[in-house]
Amino acid sequence: MELEEMQTVWSKLSDQLETQKKLTNKMIIMMTKEKYRSKINKIAIPEILGTVICYGTIVLILANFSRLDNWYNMLSGLISMTILLILPVLSLRSIHRMKRIDIAKNSYQQTLLSYTRAKKRFKTVAKWGYYLSFVLMFAILPVSAKVLNNKDLIADSKSVWPFVVAIPLAIVFVIFFAKWVMRSYNSSINAAENLIKEISEVDE
Amino acid sequence: MQKESEFTQIVKEHEGVIYKITSIYTDTHEDKKDLYQEIVYQLWKAYDSYRGEAKISTWMYRVALNTAITRFKKEKKRGIQIPMDSLVKRKTEPYDEVFEERLQVVYSHIKRLNELEKGLMLLLLEGKKYEEIALITGLSLTNVGTRISRIKQKLKTQIIK
Numbered sequence: 001m002e003l004e005e006m007q008t009v010w011s012k013l014s015d016q017l018e019t020q021k022k023l024t025n026k027m028i029i030m031m032t033k034e035k036y037r038s039k040i041n042k043i044a045i046p047e048i049l050g051t052v053i054c055y056g057t058i059v060l061i062l063a064n065f066s067r068l069d070n071w072y073n074m075l076s077g078l079i080s081m082t083i084l085l086i087l088p089v090l091s092l093r094s095i096h097r098m099k100r101i102d103i104a105k106n107s108y109q110q111t112l113l114s115y116t117r118a119k120k121r122f123k124t125v126a127k128w129g130y131y132l133s134f135v136l137m138f139a140i141l142p143v144s145a146k147v148l149n150n151k152d153l154i155a156d157s158k159s160v161w162p163f164v165v166a167i168p169l170a171i172v173f174v175i176f177f178a179k180w181v182m183r184s185y186n187s188s189i190n191a192a193e194n195l196i197k198e199i200s201e202v203d204e
Numbered sequence: 205m206q207k208e209s210e211f212t213q214i215v216k217e218h219e220g221v222i223y224k225i226t227s228i229y230t231d232t233h234e235d236k237k238d239l240y241q242e243i244v245y246q247l248w249k250a251y252d253s254y255r256g257e258a259k260i261s262t263w264m265y266r267v268a269l270n271t272a273i274t275r276f277k278k279e280k281k282r283g284i285q286i287p288m289d290s291l292v293k294r295k296t297e298p299y300d301e302v303f304e305e306r307l308q309v310v311y312s313h314i315k316r317l318n319e320l321e322k323g324l325m326l327l328l329l330e331g332k333k334y335e336e337i338a339l340i341t342g343l344s345l346t347n348v349g350t351r352i353s354r355i356k357q358k359l360k361t362q363i364i365k
Contacts, residue, residue, distance in 0.1 A: 028211070
């Protein structure tokens with residue numbers, strides 16, 4: 001379909017819509033009220049809840065840090081706390097960047113550029129978030145065993161067999177999981193990158 | 205009260221524009237309703253900052269398009285929705301099959317463009333002059349021209365495909 005043909009169709013659509021006006025004052029006023037809005041801007045709520053849980057866990061580990069009485073438990077504790085500290089900050093910061101775009105003042109190009117950059121950052125953080133949470137899953141195991149049950153997961157094990165089975169299984173899981181994360185996120189990150197390039201090219 | 209009645213008047217006058225933007229930037233009926241409400245809300249929020257430097261329609265296109273592209277689709281749950289099915293549904297009676305089919309072709313062509321081109325295409329179809337397109341998009345006049353000829357080229361390729 002040529003552009004001119006598209007314009008003809010569009011103009012017919014515009015004429016049709018002009019004769020079908022349905023908005024009432026009441027509807028418009030209702031839509032301007034906060035409680036009727038979509039929850040798009042409340043996107044940070046799960047992230048905020050997550051942050052509270054993460055920081056609560058840090059406090060719990062810190063309060064019981066003296067119970068982590070050997071190097072591997074201490075190292076696991078430190079790794080867990082670092083991840084629990086960093087992840088929420090990165091996630092909330094990337095959401096904040098998306099939310100602070102001034103759509104009333106910015107032009108379409110500026111908005112698109114800022115938003116695509118922020119979205120790319122958000123997806124990258126989300127991707128690394130998955131990898132780090134996997135590390136966290138392992139790191140927190142000995143810590144929680146010690147903190148919650150006062151049990152040393154490694155020293156108190158009577159047999160090596162659970163490790164011999166669990167470690168290869170975990171490696172296989174990590175490989176599949178990493179592949180899935182890459183597939184899910186890389187295409188949208190690349191698409192965002194291409195769009196940024198294209199918008200910036202127009203800028204030059 | 206004065207502000208409210210001015211605002212409702214403006215939105216009513218541009219109802220069709222909001223409908224068309226929601227049709228281009230969403231794929232489902234629910235998303236369409238969601239975006240419709242969000243656009244009206246953002247227009248209301250931005251209305252105080254409108255100083256009359258640009259035409260009201262220019263300002264409106266800018267805010268509505270910016271809302272459409274910054275809409276983050278992660279959240280599945282929705283807010284309380286106003287019964288507005290009729291707003292996002294166009295009456296198609298008497299049914300013109302040829303027109304409806306052609307309209308779907310137009311939508312599908314637009315949806316295959318990237319976000320920047322999508323906005324440009326919409327403004328072009330709306331019959332906006334390059335100067336106004338430049339004002340809304342923030343692109344230079346030359347860039348608008350270059351970009352639009354690329355879109356035309358892209359459309360031709362889509363037709364061949």
